[in-house]
Amino acid sequence: MSTPEQKRRIEIYDTTLRDGSQGEGISFTVEDKIRIARRLDEFGVDFIEGGWPGSNPKDEEFFERMKSVPLRHARLAAFGSTRRAGIRAEDDGQLQKLVQAQVPVVTIFGKSWEDHIFHALKTTREENLHMIADSVAFLKGEVPTVIYDAEHFFDGYKADASYAIECLRVAWEAGAERLVLCDTNGGTLPDELTEIVQGVRQALPNAVLGIHTHNDSECAVANALAGIREGAIHVQGTINGYGERCGNCNLVPVMASLRIKLGYDCLLEHSLEHLTGLSQYIDEIANLVPNTRAAYVGRSAFAHKGGVHADAVLKGASYEHIDPEAVGNSRRLLISELAGGSSISGKAAERGIDMDRKSPQTRALLGKITEREHEGYSYEGAEGSFELLMMQAMGTYRSLFTLKGFRCIVEKRGDMAETITEATVKLEIEGEEQLVVAEGDGPVHALDSALRKALSTFYPEMAGIKLTDFKVRVVNTREGTAAKVRVMIDSTDGEQSWSTVGVSTNMIEASWYALVDSVVYGLLRCDNRA
Ligand SMILES: [Zn+2]
Numbered sequence: 097m098s099t100p101e102q103k104r105r106i107e108i109y110d111t112t113l114r115d116g117s118q119g120e121g122i123s124f125t126v127e128d129k130i131r132i133a134r135r136l137d138e139f140g141v142d143f144i145e146g147g148w149p150g151s152n153p154k155d156e157e158f159f160e161r162m163k164s165v166p167l168r169h170a171r172l173a174a175f176g177s178t179r180r181a182g183i184r185a186e187d188d189g190q191l192q193k194l195v196q197a198q199v200p201v202v203t204i205f206g207k208s209w210e211d212h213i214f215h216a217l218k219t220t221r222e223e224n225l226h227m228i229a230d231s232v233a234f235l236k237g238e239v240p241t242v243i244y245d246a247e248h249f250f251d252g253y254k255a256d257a258s259y260a261i262e263c264l265r266v267a268w269e270a271g272a273e274r275l276v277l278c279d280t281n282g283g284t285l286p287d288e289l290t291e292i293v294q295g296v297r298q299a300l301p302n303a304v305l306g307i308h309t310h311n312d313s314e315c316a317v318a319n320a321l322a323g324i325r326e327g328a329i330h331v332q333g334t335i336n337g338y339g340e341r342c343g344n345c346n347l348v349p350v351m352a353s354l355r356i357k358l359g360y361d362c363l364l365e366h367s368l369e370h371l372t373g374l375s376q377y378i379d380e381i382a383n384l385v386p387n388t389r390a391a392y393v394g395r396s397a398f399a400h401k402g403g404v405h406a407d408a409v410l411k412g413a414s415y416e417h418i419d420p421e422a423v424g425n426s427r428r429l430l431i432s433e434l435a436g437g438s439s440i441s442g443k444a445a446e447r448g449i450d451m452d453r454k455s456p457q458t459r460a461l462l463g464k465i466t467e468r469e470h471e472g473y474s475y476e477g478a479e480g481s482f483e484l485l486m487m488q489a490m491g492t493y494r495s496l497f498t499l500k501g502f503r504c505i506v507e508k509r510g511d512m513a514e515t516i517t518e519a520t521v522k523l524e525i526e527g528e529e530q531l532v533v534a535e536g537d538g539p540v541h542a543l544d545s546a547l548r549k550a551l552s553t554f555y556p557e558m559a560g561i562k563l564t565d566f567k568v569r570v571v572n573t574r575e576g577t578a579a580k581v582r583v584m585i586d587s588t589d590g591e592q593s594w595s596t597v598g599v600s601t602n603m604i605e606a607s608w609y610a611l612v613d614s615v616v617y618g619l620l621r622c623d624n625r626a
Pocket residue numbers: 115280308310344
């Protein structure tokens with residue numbers, strides 16, 4: 097049931113790049129972070145928290161490089177803490193770095209819990225209040241928007257409600273535009289959280305509230321939704337719930353539930369149709385295996401096994417809580433081919449290519465993708481390879497060379513000796529045979545160098561294309577040593593970046609396929625621009 101109150105617009109604040117990157121097994125390069133920021137912006141989130149510029153040089157580089165990356169919709173936020181005890185805000189180096197990031201939004205966190213004030217900050221309750229007020233007021237004079245994250249707020253409130261409220265009040269009075277209540281330990285349950293948010297609303301009726309939850313009791317999503325129902329208009333979290341320990345609040349189900357089930361306004365009009373793609377893309381960049389049972393976006397979220405159930409679904413009976421296409425997912429049954437056809441024409445449309453979902457080209461492409469996916473390929477996050485398949489189906493692909501053979505030798509003679517890698521590549525280009533030998537740091541680098549050398553005589557544009565990242569993942573662990581590996585390669589020509597994929601039981605062969613796609617895509621792109 098929706099009431100007028102529920103039509104409020106909810107701000108989506110993504111912290112995948114900051115809190116999310118604290119998760120075990122997650123390490124983003126600066127290039128990864130830029131790609132994720134771009135994708136989040138295209139998707140339609142309101143805020144992208146990019147990192148903590150005072151804490152590490154990588155985040156500083158990210159903010160520096162983002163100065164030349166235009167965002168369509170989202171506002172970039174830098175994260176930091178209140179000033180140190182006993183100094184002036186303007187003398188605090190960490191606050192100065194937040195200003196130097198030159199972003200439209202700065203989010204700072206402060207303490208609301210005695211336990212942390214005494215043990216972590218080693219200061220007094222009074223000085224903590226000054227630290228919050230001074231820091232917010234100083235930043236308010238330097239950046240357009242200041243958001244205040246009340247760290248450990250729920251624990252602080254349980255220990256001493258009036259002091260926790262006082263911490264919020266000074267931040268609000270100093271000019272913070274959002275007061276974000278953080279369940280930093282993730283231990284609060286929804287009923288308790290509801291009561292506390294109600295308490296805050298009574299004490300500070302005019303304050304604009306946000307909610308930031310963690311998943312230590314598997315309640316992060318439920319808690320975020322409870323906070324919104326109690327009046328928060330701003331929700332923080334990460335894509336796929338990445339984050340420390342058990343993770344942050346997963347924004348994927350939060351955004352879907354807000355719009356589809358609770359009738360709130362958020363994101364852009366068609367954002368949710370790209371939700372599954374976004375979730376897979378971020379997993380792909382993070383080099384994590386997607387959770388097939390993830391709510392709304394998992395591969396199994398709308399999968400129906402044979403028998404009576406699938407038959408009933410085919411006849412129109414509802415066994416699904418929402419229409420899978422509303423979140424860009426698809427039902428997996430005998431009829432999945434149709435759903436696939438529309439997603440391909442959708443992807444083609446994103447690239448400005450008109451492809452009818454029922455045309456023979458679309459069907460051929462779909463057949464090819466199904467076959468490749470069965471072999472272990474994944475095209476989410478490998479736009480370059482996907483586009484090459486699309487060109488082949490449309491007849492716009494042009495073969496640039498034929499492989500006559502390659503060989504790769506890795507040699508190490510004795511423990512202390514240097515390892516030498518050498519690759520030989522033989523290609524036929526425009527009827528001429530090219531035999532090239534190159535050395536490299538490892539087999540992929542050597543093959544890449546040889547391939548480039550062979551091609552550069554014919555295609556001088558090769559000089560502008562370079563490989564930026566390389567990822568390997570085992571795709572079918574059950575088969576032990578016969579397991580296949582999937583190699584993803586990122587490349588750039590200085591203007592645009594693209595990713596390609598290769599699969600084989602042999603890592604070098606998988607790398608070769610990804611390398612070939614990478615250079616062919618780069619060269620055909622130049623072609624199409626000319
Ligand atoms: Zn957090």
